Amino acid sequence: MVHLDLELQAEGLVGETDRLADVVRGVDSSVPVPTCPGWSLSDLIVHVGRGHRWAAAMIADRASERLTWDAVPEGFLPTDADEADVWLRDSARLVLEAVEKTGGEVRVWTPVGGLLPARWWIRRRLHEATVHGADAALALGRAVSLSSGLAADGLSESLDILQAALAFPNREQPPLPEGATLRIDADDDGAQQCWMVRPRGNNIGWTVGGEPAAATVTVRGTSASVFLAMMRRIPATDPRLEITGDREIFDRWLAATVF
Template identity: 45%
Template sequence: MSGVPGRAVVHVFAGQATDEGYLQYLREPPSAQVGRTEQVLESGGKRSHRQRRYLEDIDHEGDDLFMDYVAALFEQNELFGELIRKAGPSTPVPTCPGWTIQQLFRHVGRGHRWAAQIVRDRVTDYLDPRVVRDGKPPSDLDGAIEWLHGGARALVEAIADVGEDTPVWTFLGPRPAAWWVRRRLHEATVHRADAALALGVPYDLAAPLAADGITEWLDRLAAAQRNGDPAPLDTDAVLHLHATDGLGPAGEWMIRADKDGMSWEHEHGEGTTAVRGRAADLLLALLRRRSAADVSVQILGAQEVWTNWLNRTPL
């Protein structure tokens, strides 16, 4: 395989060539990350080394796009785990009503193993999460955190064993096995936000990764429309999302709806409503983790289009 360390990355998240880009940031020691993210881990250097060795050891044949997502999944999973270390298990999670930190943690960790089992067993129908192998974390904190990380590794290993392009079950219909890494990555980024907000600590996400989260979210919504879910936009409305981070086309989304459902494309144009802000803030506002006003996201044009969007899309 092509090792992630030491190569120039045409980065999937940015949609443009970068010199090492976001993955170089992931490889930096914590001292170099100060001021670039709120989540500087005291032991991050050691864990980053362990992650690199693990990535290098994966028996991987395929393009480097998959490995970019794997590296980001491992990093976001570790950041989520560090927040869990700081939280009391009974801490409420306001952005997931009725949940505690313990329930959020189990949801993420079991979700990784759920996806891994779907891939490894080539499941053809919905798998009840209650029957997932090793679906409960150990009672001690260190063991529980290792269980979380082990779930992400189990998913990557399952995909390596069956092949990235092997069709597997997903809630949107059959997809290549590698689809699950990107899905679990963005599950981790959003639930890390839930944990950070519950603890009252800052949250941020690299703009290219946040933009990819928006794209993945829109892809899932569009697929759900094709499967019969109601459209979040009226047919005469066009919603324009614009990330102000300088991402180029990867940071713009024109969203429309017609009789066949919702569609979107990366382009600049005039919509019924425009929503502008940093990619990380747009992601939080789209997923109703923060209000647009709270994160200084601008709503221009018809406010009701944005309101309808929020009312018609799931958390």
Template identity: 40%
Template sequence: MPTCGDWTLKQLFRHVGRGNRWAAQIILERRNQPLDPRDVRDGKPPDDPDAAADWLYHGAELISDAIDRVGAETRVWTFVGPRPAGWWIRRRLHEATVHRADAALALGVPFELSPDLAADALSEWIDRVSVDRRHGPALERGQSIHLHATDPELGPTGEWMIVHDEEGLWWSHDHGKGSVALRGPAKDLLLATVRRISVADADIEVHGDTAVWDGWLERTPF
């Protein structure tokens, strides 16, 4: 697969389905520590294609069921510290969205995504990156990135200003001037930001210091 290293589609399928079960089990067990993926219950899809499809769909249902049982505000472990259990719905939705793009790119078929979903996926990813320090700060101090979606229906939610200043790394939906600016459809901005396509292969205009953008990509693996 061009965007997932040496994975096959079968491995990607298993990754998404097991990932949903992994999140559901974290919620259901009210865990305050990560769960080893090898300990996920029913973590492998059946060999039968129809049963495997049911297994995939059921994994998403398990997350909703787990949240209903423990309560959406119950705090559980996440990548970015304890969060309400309901946090996992948005995280897993956008995880599956990006991996659906991986599958489409591997198969050479169009990837369709509504601008509002693409914009929310981008906001969710930037929000996570801004508090996740596992790979160091995504920007050097004094650097900034401005993303501008050209989809007219998004309004203010179609702009992202990401800044690293004396207060740390933060972002907002404000309009501003960044060290580098990218302008294009929300779907393309999302795929470029999570390193599924390059800006050269997308409908994106780039202005400013491209080294800042390259540094961001190096420090923010999906």
């Protein structure tokens, strides 16, 4: 499964936010987060919890413009540990409540240009929690627990976001040179999926499924491994990955797709 339906996205948003809360509960919040340079665990918690509340407020207000970060209702992390835990967990539920009350098809502001249906934010906030949950686990030296379905959907969502972001004219170079192709192969206990990414001017086009084709560079691993690599949470040299073809193309991709 490479695209979760709305119900599974909603379940995932709550589940991944709760998982993050479980990981950070009772630990030193000043621990640095290497995959988010300059951040501590406290910064990461605020980023996720306030980010959920930021999205919920814009959905509830049917916003056509971006809400400033400082104007987010109850956007500050409580100093009491138990209250902070509840604050983080509740933030995901506020997104779902806002979508339900406003209506999933009501169009609101998004950071990818134009207004989109409010339900768009459920998937976006899900994968903020997914990625930053991985950041927290890695910061604490723990294994990243990520289901194949979430990882595959996260990979597809990241390509959607990237495609939208590249539409803006502030990129110095496209992530793939003309004529190059990037193939991403995920194998989860015999269940295989393939994403093909191709340049489209200064942007990209991508497909998933269908017959795999030859590519300039291919990245293989489990859904979780390739997702974490594409999000630069594990290095391209990680033994869980197999990279064949022109590795410089993949290095260029990683350098050009930070968002």
